[in-house]
Amino acid sequence: MRLGTIPKTVVCPNCGKPVPWVPESEWRPFCSERCRLIDLGEWFNEGHRLSESTGDGHVPPTPEEKDGRH
Numbered sequence: 001m002r003l004g005t006i007p008k009t010v011v012c013p014n015c016g017k018p019v020p021w022v023p024e025s026e027w028r029p030f031c032s033e034r035c036r037l038i039d040l041g042e043w044f045n046e047g048h049r050l051s052e053s054t055g056d057g058h059v060p061p062t063p064e065e066k067d068g069r070h
C-alpha cells in the first residue's frame with residue numbers, strides 16, 4: 001500500500017495537455033517551455049493592446065479612491 005505516490009496533475013493553460021506536478025516538469029503548470037513562452041507572449045500582447053487603445057471607457061476603480069473616501 002503506497003500513499004502519495006500518484007503525482008498531482010495540472011492542465012497546461014496553453015494547450016490543455018495534462019502535466020504531472022513533479023519537479024521533473026520544469027515548465028509546470030505548462031507542459032513545455034514553448035507553451036509557457038506562448039502564454040506569456042499572449043499576456044504581453046493583450047496588455048500592450050489594452051494600453052494602446054485607451055478610450056475604451058473600461059477603467060476599473062483604483063483602491064486609492066476607495067481609501068480617500070473615509
Ligand SMILES: [Zn+2]
Pocket residue numbers: 012013014015016017030031032035
Ligand atoms: Zn502545453
